[in-house]
Amino acid sequence: MTEKVAPAQTTSPLGLGASDHAALRRRLEQAIRRSRKRRSTGVLAALTFPVARDVDPAAIALLCRRPGEPWFCFEQPDRERSAIGALGCAVALESRGPDRFDDLAKRWRALAREAICDPPDGPRGAGLIACGGFAFAAEGGASPHWSAFAPASLHVPEVSLARRGDEVLLTVAALAQADDTADGLLAQIQRRLSELASRPLPLLDPDPAERCTVAASTPPEHYEHAVARAVERIGAGELEKIVLAREVQVHAPAPHDPAAVFGVLRDGFASCFCFCVGRGEDVFTAASPELLIRRDGMRASTLALAGSTRRSADPSVDDHLGEQLLRSDKDRGEQQIVARRIERALRPHSVWVAAAEEPVVVKMANIQHLATPIRAQLRKPVGAIRLAGLLHPTPAVGGEPLDVAAPLIPALEGMDRGWYAGPVGWTDTNEDGEFCVALRCALLSGRIARCYAGVGVVRDSDPAAELAETDVKLGALLPVLAS
Numbered sequence: 001m002t003e004k005v006a007p008a009q010t011t012s013p014l015g016l017g018a019s020d021h022a023a024l025r026r027r028l029e030q031a032i033r034r035s036r037k038r039r040s041t042g043v044l045a046a047l048t049f050p051v052a053r054d055v056d057p058a059a060i061a062l063l064c065r066r067p068g069e070p071w072f073c074f075e076q077p078d079r080e081r082s083a084i085g086a087l088g089c090a091v092a093l094e095s096r097g098p099d100r101f102d103d104l105a106k107r108w109r110a111l112a113r114e115a116i117c118d119p120p121d122g123p124r125g126a127g128l129i130a131c132g133g134f135a136f137a138a139e140g141g142a143s144p145h146w147s148a149f150a151p152a153s154l155h156v157p158e159v160s161l162a163r164r165g166d167e168v169l170l171t172v173a174a175l176a177q178a179d180d181t182a183d184g185l186l187a188q189i190q191r192r193l194s195e196l197a198s199r200p201l202p203l204l205d206p207d208p209a210e211r212c213t214v215a216a217s218t219p220p221e222h223y224e225h226a227v228a229r230a231v232e233r234i235g236a237g238e239l240e241k242i243v244l245a246r247e248v249q250v251h252a253p254a255p256h257d258p259a260a261v262f263g264v265l266r267d268g269f270a271s272c273f274c275f276c277v278g279r280g281e282d283v284f285t286a287a288s289p290e291l292l293i294r295r296d297g298m299r300a301s302t303l304a305l306a307g308s309t310r311r312s313a314d315p316s317v318d319d320h321l322g323e324q325l326l327r328s329d330k331d332r333g334e335q336q337i338v339a340r341r342i343e344r345a346l347r348p349h350s351v352w353v354a355a356a357e358e359p360v361v362v363k364m365a366n367i368q369h370l371a372t373p374i375r376a377q378l379r380k381p382v383g384a385i386r387l388a389g390l391l392h393p394t395p396a397v398g399g400e401p402l403d404v405a406a407p408l409i410p411a412l413e414g415m416d417r418g419w420y421a422g423p424v425g426w427t428d429t430n431e432d433g434e435f436c437v438a439l440r441c442a443l444l445s446g447r448i449a450r451c452y453a454g455v456g457v458v459r460d461s462d463p464a465a466e467l468a469e470t471d472v473k474l475g476a477l478l479p480v481l482a483s
Helices: 018-038 057-063 100-114 182-194 220-235 258-268 315-327 329-349 384-391 402-413 463-474
Strands: 043-051 071-076 082-087 091-095 129-134 152-156 159-164 167-176 213-216 241-251 273-279 282-288 291-296 299-310 350-355 360-363 367-378 423-428 433-437 441-445 448-457
Touching: 018 043, 018 167, 018 182, 043 100, 057 071, 057 082, 057 159, 057 258, 057 273, 071 129, 071 423, 082 129, 091 100, 100 129, 100 152, 100 384, 167 182, 220 241, 220 402, 220 448, 220 463, 241 402, 241 463, 258 273, 258 282, 273 423, 282 423, 291 384, 291 423, 299 315, 299 329, 299 448, 299 463, 315 329, 315 360, 315 367, 329 350, 329 367, 329 384, 384 423, 384 433, 448 463
Parallel strands: none
Antiparallel strands: 043 167, 071 082, 071 273, 082 159, 091 152, 129 152, 129 423, 159 167, 213 241, 241 448, 273 282, 282 441, 291 299, 291 433, 299 367, 350 367, 360 367, 423 433, 441 448
């Protein structure tokens, strides 16, 4: 159920005004009554209101979090300064196994249906949301360093902020249970709001006293051998493509600062999806170029991204590299494999699916890719979480055919991908939302940062060249973490 309350002036930049306070009390009381009547495990109540345009959602999430609590920020700066920041957890939705996407989609739909809140309005991601991510594999993240990140984990935050352009909206939420009181829940929300303060992100130390140590988790020769074995399998006709990744660790003299790292990423990769997901004391962060799915009503959009080359500081050389990429039979073939699979996955659920006839070159700060935008008109409502599950993993991060590639990936890589190459993003009470693919990413655990990068292996792949391509992709985060 949704109730729209006219925005009121707030008494402080991040506080509740008198009319908002009264409206939130009414919603909490209604949620408590509903929880008692239906003998449910709780009903969500939330209120959304505007705050000052200079409030930075990501800075709130990064700098105002309580020790050990979950938090989330998700930005695409070039897209009208689009940003979401979230703190705390009113409800945790977690699952595992092959049905984890459908499981979370059903549970979120049930919570959203009962919630007493504002309808989604204003910047995308405003209002009551669930945010988080999924591991690459159905049971992924079994290694100790991934223990804080469940194979499927979406949290409904206690506080979230959404920005687009100069509009910033703040949402507070609580799970009202039968034995709660409105006064008790209000006091809890007020305490949380009193802890929020908008201030700039810290800067990375440009000249640290001690240097970091960088080392691959396995020797480079191991990766080249894995690529060679994959090419043999492809040559034997077992599969068309497989994506293989490697891990590089950065050991720092002091714990990595996610706030400073995120600030560098969003400044340097403004066209990417820059995110941080905090679970306990561990942080998963990235500047990903790849949209998995964006759902807006009955419209869905995605991006087939595969094939890459380096950038050059010389504009003419840079353009030449892009043109070579566009004309590369190997890269275009790899790209077509991804686009075909995405279209095939969307078609049964769509009135039509439209893909660009030719791929385009997309330039990032340190790399350029072949990309094919794909749009679909849905036949019936399919929520963002379920759409993410229908598409994941695309051949851009998995392989083709998937049932052959899936067991080969861990066998050849020799590592636990955890959330690397999984979907990360958010959904709202209309089940709209967006998820990117977790690429150009790192898991920060105190002084250790684990960076991940992979490449698509096809019939013509050269092991040494594929190893060099992973170095280019690792160039997004290694210079930031190893400074």
